[in-house]
Amino acid sequence: MIALTDGGVDAGLSRITTIVSGGRDAEAALAAMERITADHDDRALAHYALAELASEVGQPQRALGALRRALELDPGYTDALVLRAEMQLEVGRAEAAFAGLREARRRHPDDRALALGLARLLVEAGRGEAARQEMQRAHERFGDAPEAVYSLALLAMQAEIWTDAKLYLERLVQMDARTSQAHYYLGRIAQQEGECTRALRHYIKVGQGEHRFDAELRAAICMAEVGRVEEARLHLERLRARYDAEGALAQIVMTHARVERMAGNPERTLEVLGRGVERFPDNTELRYSRALAAAEMDRFELARADLNAILERDPDNARALNALGYMLADRNTELRRARRMIERALEHNPDDAATVDSMGWVLYRLGQPRAALSHLRRAWELGRDAEIGAHLGEVLWSLGRRDEARRIWAQAREQAPDNAVLRETVERLAP
Numbered sequence: 001m002i003a004l005t006d007g008g009v010d011a012g013l014s015r016i017t018t019i020v021s022g023g024r025d026a027e028a029a030l031a032a033m034e035r036i037t038a039d040h041d042d043r044a045l046a047h048y049a050l051a052e053l054a055s056e057v058g059q060p061q062r063a064l065g066a067l068r069r070a071l072e073l074d075p076g077y078t079d080a081l082v083l084r085a086e087m088q089l090e091v092g093r094a095e096a097a098f099a100g101l102r103e104a105r106r107r108h109p110d111d112r113a114l115a116l117g118l119a120r121l122l123v124e125a126g127r128g129e130a131a132r133q134e135m136q137r138a139h140e141r142f143g144d145a146p147e148a149v150y151s152l153a154l155l156a157m158q159a160e161i162w163t164d165a166k167l168y169l170e171r172l173v174q175m176d177a178r179t180s181q182a183h184y185y186l187g188r189i190a191q192q193e194g195e196c197t198r199a200l201r202h203y204i205k206v207g208q209g210e211h212r213f214d215a216e217l218r219a220a221i222c223m224a225e226v227g228r229v230e231e232a233r234l235h236l237e238r239l240r241a242r243y244d245a246e247g248a249l250a251q252i253v254m255t256h257a258r259v260e261r262m263a264g265n266p267e268r269t270l271e272v273l274g275r276g277v278e279r280f281p282d283n284t285e286l287r288y289s290r291a292l293a294a295a296e297m298d299r300f301e302l303a304r305a306d307l308n309a310i311l312e313r314d315p316d317n318a319r320a321l322n323a324l325g326y327m328l329a330d331r332n333t334e335l336r337r338a339r340r341m342i343e344r345a346l347e348h349n350p351d352d353a354a355t356v357d358s359m360g361w362v363l364y365r366l367g368q369p370r371a372a373l374s375h376l377r378r379a380w381e382l383g384r385d386a387e388i389g390a391h392l393g394e395v396l397w398s399l400g401r402r403d404e405a406r407r408i409w410a411q412a413r414e415q416a417p418d419n420a421v422l423r424e425t426v427e428r429l430a431p
Contacts, residue, residue, distance in 0.1 A: 010045045017049040026057035037066070044074035051083060060087040076108060082117035089125060097121065098130075112142050116151050123159045131159050139168065146177030153185065162189055180209035187215060196222040213248065217255045224259040232259045250276060250283050257289060269293050277306070284310050288319060295327055303327060318348035322355045329362035338362050353383030361391050369395050380408070386416035390425040397429050406430065 002012030156165035187202030253276035325341035360375030389412025
């Protein structure tokens with residue numbers, strides 16, 4: 001491969017790395033790469049390739065050994081410096097990782113990849129303020145390079161530093177660079193901030209590109225948010241005429257259903273989803289969406305039928321198992337079956353707040369409030385959802401811990417003051 005690849009030894013090594021990293025047997029791949037590296041011990045790229053493969057299969061110490069040799073051969077090897085810091089983070093040597101990158105950045109102030117790599121690792125380590133400072137420093141030095149500004153925008157969004165993210169995205173628009181992506185992300189930030197009119201202006205400007213379809217769907221939601229429901233319907237009708245793939249059409253149907261739900265039309269929501277299921281009866285997302293809509297309208301048999309249809313095709317579908325198990329528990333029927341289904345869902349999604357909540361709720365229905373309490377507390381920590389708060393408060397109330405129950409309900413009310421389950425629970429137990 002090395003002999004036959006145009007571009008010399010390094011080009012051949014790069015091709016080999018790509019091929020070997022796609023293998024199923026990680027140890028065999030590493031062993032092969034180690035033999036190749038031994039044959040090319042004087043090539044920093046060979047040692048870096050070995051380190052990259054070791055990092056991909058979860059062997060950071062092995063990667064660090066290879067990186068040590070790569071950096072002996074080429075002390076300014078940017079990719080190796082950044083990967084070394086990643087591996088040091090993995091083995092708990094955070095201070096060494098960041099000190100090494102800062103020193104490298106000081107020695108190579110014009111190395112853009114090094115500056116962005118340092119900022120990225122700070123974001124991934126959750127060091128928001130330090131990341132922000134590094135991003136601002138990188139923007140001051142590389143702010144005339146569109147790709148650098150775009151990378152900074154993505155990092156700022158990942159770190160949820162929205163003010164800086166908007167600044168970088170607006171800079172891209174000013175530079176007339178990556179404008180489609182910039183308008184898309186500016187629209188998403190505006191929508192997140194509840195500024196749907198501003199979001200719409202950005203979504204309209206996305207034009208062609210990878211984010212076009214999602215921007216079109218989000219535009220419909222924004223129209224509904226500001227009361228332009230009929231306009232949203234017409235917009236979605238035009239999209240239906242433009243796309244013919246099942247996946248796209250299913251997303252249009254679900255967006256239409258969401259628009260009708262936002263407009264306070266539950267019957268129409270169910271009707272829209274029903275037409276979608278008729279056209280695409282094997283589409284899991286449509287079936288699942290209709291099941292949830294039917295459950296909200298107390299159409300339990302329709303919801304059960306849709307969830308059973310999903311489970312017939314995919315017996316381990318965690319969402320369907322949890323949804324049906326929860327519905328049975330909530331109706332206080334077939335509780336042992338409900339528990340088995342929720343336990344199976346938990347095997348697949350052990351840290352999903354909704355599934356942990358379902359486990360607590362079915363245990364409570366089975367007359368085991370103390371066992372239920374630990375699950376519900378964990379679910380509340382995983383996701384401060386109003387319905388989880390309603391369940392946790394009810395179990396605390398049943399155990400005589402009423403002040404604590406009231407505190408949980410008050411916190412849940414702050415999250416969603418109009419939640420129907422929370423309101424019904426409080427009115428029933430503590431009117």
